[in-house]
Amino acid sequence: MELIVGNIAFSTWSLRPWLVLKRCGADFTTTEVPLYGPDSARLLAQHSPTGKVPVLKVEGETIWDSMAISVWASEMFPDAALWPSDRHARWLARSVACEMHSSFMALRTECGMGPDAGGVIHTMVGPDRAPTPTSEAVAADVRRLVEIIRTMRGRFGAAGPYLFGEWSMPDAFLTPVATRFRHYQFDLSAFGDDGTAASYVAELLRQPDFLEWTELAATKQP
Ligand SMILES: N[C@@H](CCC(=O)N[C@@H](CS)C(=O)NCC(=O)O)C(=O)O
Incomplete structure (x- = not known):
């Protein structure tokens, strides 16, 4: 089994299924295809029907x-408990993962990862960028994320430090957001956080599988 990913330092879409497969204990290799280079389109076309990564072979x-890779993993590795066991929690965990997958465009675009228009490469593994003024659209995205985290942690978080207590799929989908918050140095208290979201973000950034991804990134050129 082979997971094809973009640059490990900044491909946020790639990080999610990688975390999910690690969580499953899946036996897989990781192949990195460098994005935004002169040869990227040709290499991506060799691997992916959409010209985008991640893909799982x-x-x-x-x-x-x-998302499709993550759903595949939950089907193939039922013992990994990728979704919460409580059915109410499970319904909402799917909503969170899907919202994360389909929304937050302002945050993604304005607080991007990868090379920006000026050629600066923003990465999930640092160095961090000084805080910059945020647009109202980004602020709305961040407020919504803080609200999600506070609500789910408040309702379902008693059994552990993750969004639904024990680690589950939404944590994989939110880890790239945690890296954006760190890189762009968001003060979440300015967006409605009472400390819950900041603690959760810190937890995501110290999960062992993410630290392994960070170590992998350090061995590559961004
Ligand atoms: N919705 C897709 C998004 C995939 C995506 O946009 N991948 C980016 C890398 S982070 C990509 O392959 N970009 C290459 C390009 O657009 O040339 C997913 O979840 O897999």
């Missing part, structure tokens, strides 16, 4: 899209 199939 397994049993002769190519599964594209981070």
